[in-house]
Amino acid sequence: MSEQVRDAIVIGSGPAGYTAAIYLARAGYQPLVIAGAVTPGGQLVNTTEVENFPGFPQGVMGPDLMDQMREQAEHFGAEVEYDDVTAVDLSGPIKTVTTDGGEHYSARAILVTTGSNYRKLEVPGEREYGGRGVSYCATCDGFFFKDKPIVVVGGGDSAMTDADFLTRYGSSVTIIHRREGFRASKIMVERAKANSKINFILNTVVTQINGGPQGVESIDVKDTITGETRQLDANGVFIAIGHTPETGFLGGALDLDAEGYIVVDGASTRTSLPGVFAAGDAVDKIYRQAISAAGMGCRAALDAQDYLTELDAQA
Ligand SMILES: Cc1cc2nc3c(=O)[nH]c(=O)nc-3n(C[C@H](O)[C@H](O)[C@H](O)COP(=O)(O)OP(=O)(O)OC[C@H]3O[C@@H](n4cnc5c(N)ncnc54)[C@H](O)[C@@H]3O)c2cc1C
Structure with a gap:
């Protein structure tokens, strides 16, 4: 004492x-x-x-x-x-x-x-590739993914803002959201939808982040409605879930x-x-x-x- x-x-x-x-x-x-x-x-x-x-x-x-x-x-x-x-x-x-x-x-x-x-996704690969492709800060790390495929996980304002910002760098930016509807404000969603470099994959969750010595290479995703699984190329995985x-x-x-x-x-x-x-x-x-x-x-x-x-x- x-x-x-x-x-x-x-x-x-x-x-x-x-x-x-x-x-x-x-x-x-x-x-x-x-x-x-x-x-x-x-x-x-x-x-x-x-x-x-x-x-x-x-x-x-x-x-x-x-x-x-x-x-x-x-x-x-x-x-x-x-x-x-x-x-x-x-x-x-x-x-x-x-x-x-x-x-x-x-x-x-x-x-x-x-x-x-x-907040973390808590999926395999997230921790392992933290700082080597997995990021929680678009402002901090977007620059490292010039001309590389990027995914943004989330459906709120942060995810929309991050995706918009990341189009400056990525060869493509894909928003992956677990539901059909968004928590983000309407104007942010509309802005993201109007950006031709942003793609949306809805009703989908990330199940695994895969990579090698150079960092992240792909992610495994699962459709929450059909249960279908597939792999997407990605070098940057920005997690924006709060x-x-x-x-x-x-x-x-x-x-x-x-x-x-x-x-x-x-x-x-x-x-x-x-x-x-x-x-x-x-x-x-x-x-x-x-x-x-x-x-x-x-x-x-x-x-x-x-x-x-x-x-x-x-x-
Ligand atoms: C992976 C990653 C990369 C980032 N890259 C950048 C970047 O490139 N540029 C940039 O500007 N920002 C970056 N950021 C954001 C930046 O790190 C944060 O904005 C900044 O660290 C916030 O500073 P802070 O002092 O408020 O809190 P933190 O850095 O979060 O520090 C909080 C501290 O409080 C301590 N603490 C918590 N609870 C308790 C408790 N109960 N008792 C005692 N201590 C406690 C923790 O141990 C920690 O030391 C990054 C963040 C992450 C996660």
């Missing part, structure tokens, strides 16, 4: 969390980063080349980028613990978080940057929207409780990029600094 009351605890160690930690550390607050036990470094540790994070003209490997962010935070005095927060008490002026390892940490300000998870924000551990302590994303006050990072700030993909369901998460992490640190300065002025 830790008795120390810190100034700030950052929960999460993706681009939002480490950026917040760098700002807080440089401001002299010596934040504790509770980085998560399974994927410290966040979503980018599960990818290979990142080519759209500014400052790296030749691109940078996702895990290397996150190592450098951690080193930068530690260099300025952030402390990093590799554990998961499993419970929180955020109501009073001193907030406490409890970890899976049974530790309790207290602080005057808490920054929640726990990101989100892409995201789940990592906010369950909050146990209802903060206001969330209907999909579980943390609600913040306007353009700020202030949550429904004073002294608790949130940033990155746990808040942002639109942009979901490393640089936008990092930018929001900076804003959360500055909001937290204002809050702590105000508390000190009142003391």
Whole structure:
């Protein structure tokens, strides 16, 4: 049991969390980063080349980028613990978080940057070819599939937007959707249907992703009505079936929207409780990029600094 009351605890160690930690550390607050036990470094540790994070003209490997962010935070005095927060008490002026390892940490300000998870298809080959043809981010990876056959799996707005965007790169783009009707808005479906490079295969599910040393080569699909199976050529498989924000551990302590994303006050990072700030993909369901998460992490640190300065002025 830790008795120390810190100034700030950052929960999460993706681009939002480490950026917040760098700002807080440089401001002299010596934040504790509770980085998560399974994927410290966040979503980018599960990818290979990142080519759209500014400052790296030749691109940078996702895990290397996150190592450098951690080193930068530690260099300025952030402390990093590799554990998961499993419970929180955020109501009073001193907030406490409890970890899976049974530790309790207290602080005057808490920054929640726990990101989100892409929903998975859970089919053979999906994990194996992750980052080698299977992608959950068209903006991030579309570029790698120039003149190659691409499939997009899903029937919501994200799938339509991704398919439209991917026609810039793919030799063909095929939307595979398990039903006849779409969850996507009418205008997005119409736009996709009007795009001659996009094909639709409906009432169909992906059952397996196949490949070789170069990555994905084809997918197996099954018609949900006739039961017929077949194989389709594909080098890029973009899975756009939704995201789940990592906010369950909050146990209802903060206001969330209907999909579980943390609600913040306007353009700020202030949550429904004073002294608790949130940033990155746990808040942002639109942009979901490393640089936008990092930018929001900076804003959360500055909001937290204002809050702590105000508390000190009142003391
Ligand atoms: C395969 C892949 C490739 C991508 N490629 C790119 C790209 O090329 N360019 C780009 O800009 N974006 C890319 N993205 C998107 C980008 O990674 C995310 O937008 C970004 O990482 C979000 O940052 P974040 O800090 O909000 O959260 P995350 O990166 O999701 O980090 C969340 C952190 O919180 C921790 N955590 C979660 N729950 C808890 C808990 N209870 N206790 C403690 N810690 C917890 C996790 O361990 C993790 O460290 C990619 C995403 C994926 C999945």
